[in-house]
Amino acid sequence: xxxxxxxxxxxxxxxxxxxxxxxxxxxxxxxxxxxxxxxxxxxxxxxxxxxxxxxxxxxxxxxxxxxxxxxxxxxxxxxxxxxxxxxxxxxxxxxxxxxxxxxxxxxxxxxxxxxxxxxxxxxxxxxxxxxxxxxxxxxxxxxxxxxxxxxxxxxxxxxxxxxxxxxxxxxxxxxxxxxxxxxxxxxxxxxxxxxxxxxxxxxxxxxxxxxxxxxxx
Amino acid sequence: xxxxxxxxxxxxxxxxxxxxxxxxxxxxxxxxxxxxxxxxxxxxxxxxxxxxxxxxxxxxxxxxxxxxxxxxxxxxxxxxxxxxxxxxxxxxxxxxxxxxxxxxxxxxxxxxxxxxxxxxxxxxxxxxxxxxxxxxxxxxxxxxxxxxxxxxxxxxxxxxxxxxxxxxxxxxxxxxxxxxxxxxxxxxxxxxxxxxxxxxxxxxxxxxxxxxxxxxxxxxxxxxxxxxxxxxxxxxxxxxxxxxxxxxxxxxxxxxxxxxxxxxxxxxxxxxxxxxxxxxxxxxxxxxxxxxxxxxxxxxxxxxxxxxxxxxxxxxxxxxxxxxxxxxxxxxxxxxxxxxxxxxxxxxxxxxxxxxxxxxxxxxxxxxxxxxxxxxxxxxxxxxxxxxxxxxxxxxxxxxxxxxxxxxxxxxxxxxxxxxxxxxxxxxxxxxxxxxxxxxxxxxxxxxxxxxxxxxxxxxxxxxxxxxxxxxxxxxxxxxxxx
Numbered sequence: 001x002x003x004x005x006x007x008x009x010x011x012x013x014x015x016x017x018x019x020x021x022x023x024x025x026x027x028x029x030x031x032x033x034x035x036x037x038x039x040x041x042x043x044x045x046x047x048x049x050x051x052x053x054x055x056x057x058x059x060x061x062x063x064x065x066x067x068x069x070x071x072x073x074x075x076x077x078x079x080x081x082x083x084x085x086x087x088x089x090x091x092x093x094x095x096x097x098x099x100x101x102x103x104x105x106x107x108x109x110x111x112x113x114x115x116x117x118x119x120x121x122x123x124x125x126x127x128x129x130x131x132x133x134x135x136x137x138x139x140x141x142x143x144x145x146x147x148x149x150x151x152x153x154x155x156x157x158x159x160x161x162x163x164x165x166x167x168x169x170x171x172x173x174x175x176x177x178x179x180x181x182x183x184x185x186x187x188x189x190x191x192x193x194x195x196x197x198x199x200x201x202x203x204x205x206x207x208x209x210x211x212x213x214x215x216x217x
Numbered sequence: 218x219x220x221x222x223x224x225x226x227x228x229x230x231x232x233x234x235x236x237x238x239x240x241x242x243x244x245x246x247x248x249x250x251x252x253x254x255x256x257x258x259x260x261x262x263x264x265x266x267x268x269x270x271x272x273x274x275x276x277x278x279x280x281x282x283x284x285x286x287x288x289x290x291x292x293x294x295x296x297x298x299x300x301x302x303x304x305x306x307x308x309x310x311x312x313x314x315x316x317x318x319x320x321x322x323x324x325x326x327x328x329x330x331x332x333x334x335x336x337x338x339x340x341x342x343x344x345x346x347x348x349x350x351x352x353x354x355x356x357x358x359x360x361x362x363x364x365x366x367x368x369x370x371x372x373x374x375x376x377x378x379x380x381x382x383x384x385x386x387x388x389x390x391x392x393x394x395x396x397x398x399x400x401x402x403x404x405x406x407x408x409x410x411x412x413x414x415x416x417x418x419x420x421x422x423x424x425x426x427x428x429x430x431x432x433x434x435x436x437x438x439x440x441x442x443x444x445x446x447x448x449x450x451x452x453x454x455x456x457x458x459x460x461x462x463x464x465x466x467x468x469x470x471x472x473x474x475x476x477x478x479x480x481x482x483x484x485x486x487x488x489x490x491x492x493x494x495x496x497x498x499x500x501x502x503x504x505x506x507x508x509x510x511x512x513x514x515x516x517x518x519x520x521x522x523x524x525x526x527x528x529x530x531x532x533x534x535x536x537x538x539x540x541x542x543x544x545x546x547x548x549x550x551x552x553x554x555x556x557x558x559x560x561x562x563x564x565x566x567x568x569x570x571x572x573x574x575x576x577x578x579x580x581x582x583x584x585x586x587x588x589x590x591x592x593x594x595x596x597x598x599x600x601x602x603x604x605x606x607x608x609x610x611x612x613x614x615x616x617x618x619x620x621x622x623x624x625x626x627x628x629x630x631x632x633x634x635x636x637x638x639x640x641x642x643x644x645x646x647x648x649x650x651x652x653x654x655x656x657x658x659x660x661x662x663x664x665x666x667x668x669x670x671x672x673x674x675x676x677x678x679x680x681x682x683x684x685x686x687x688x689x690x691x692x693x694x695x696x697x698x699x700x
Contacts, residue, residue, distance in 0.1 A: 049569065071574075077571075078568075090565075090569075093563075095225065102221065107570065112219055
């Protein structure tokens, strides 16, 4: 699935977060969006994921303008084709690792038994088969991010959007997570967009886009 | 709703158990109060109905009386007034013993039997029966020496008044005996006894019979005639029966008030409740000057703690319940909104995963309704407890018919009163009669349903507000806010 952004503007009141971004992300590319804090990296990622709508310009995914799609269609697209990984992991604190992964299959209408089976497989792929009953509070930061990755990938999306996925992790854990992402990207031929301010993370990507003052530098 | 819905709901309620308990307790208090107040109100209404039934007579919809003629004496009998006149004129010497006993009509004007028949023929009237409410007045004593001291004349005589209701033989559908139950002996024989002295049968009220050691077969003097007690009558608790019941025809024959062919009260049963008003109007046209009243008129004249309790239950109780419910709903809504605010990141994440807003709203609603159901269960228990406490601890309520007489007015020394008498006493506003009734607080099934509906409604309201807030969250804003 290919992204094509043209003249994308995003304003938050008087503040311009993006000022006419032009960008193409081909299918299967690992793209790193790098730049200082407050330059619009996370905003751009949210537009790519349909979590927000641009003030101007077009964000197209395989020709579909995400900025003009009905919310229900965007939600459906997110449910089936786009996986997210967040810096703060964003796991549901009351649900176990297995249940957290299974939440990604709920909007797809997957039957309960199959949900559990697929969530268990996803956890095994990230090396947490023995932690499926643990609550997030009972897992380390790296383990929580692995659960989040399993949750993002359990529905077998074509696109994976990661916002500072290693921002809360130490270096060793960061490297583990990056290796895991790289392996999954290669295995599944994902389109992987990673927002980061960490050059070590960006260095793993096929291409790096630098965002400065709301524009691609 | 799948397994995830219930798992998520249960875990979330466990996570914020303290908050959930506070909301549930608030709803439970409101619901419990509503049940208790409603039950108490129903109990008061039952007590009012019992009082009105016993004062008015079961099955009687309208009563008709005539005001007493102007200048009529309230209690002193004509015979005794003659004796006093003789004493003052010297015809009765000091030391002469006097034993005077007369059955008199002292409170109301009379109505002819023809009027009773005319009322019975009115459209919408099911049954009409005439009756007499009389007083058996006895004076005994010895004539004192005139001029030996003004204060000794009246103190030389003992007066006794016994209330007597005279009813048409065999009529228990409407009138004084309609709310009574024979607890010993037999009812008055059917058929008109006419002037037959061999048929001088009477019924005694259970309270009067116990106080005077009367039982079936006992003899009692009424209006100078000896009657045989054939049965004992008990009226429902809270009632105010006369002391004795005698056949109407015998009362008309022996009364000193010249009552042949006359009654002083007509008891009317309407064919339907809707026709009572029309019947009242017809009777007022038929008998101009008559006092026509129904049970609602009497209810308006009943005062005392029963009325106060009714007012308390319907006013303060209702508003207190509404206030507590509003507070409970408010707390539930605020806490739910606060919980949603704390879960912004959670809901934003779920939206990012593709969860539709309505599913998230459903999740919030489900949690709130679950708390509401818990509140309903606890509130029902509290309501039963409150109603039980009222039944166990509430003092008896009093109901007073009529208004107190003005200071200095002579009201006689009534030692008893009758069903019809208490009605008339309530209406002529020169006498009062007070009865006491126990207060119960019955909890009806519809109250439970109301309680469950209220609590679940409170939960729904809170959930809808919380869900509305959750639905309005844009995932990007939710995620940005916590980033």
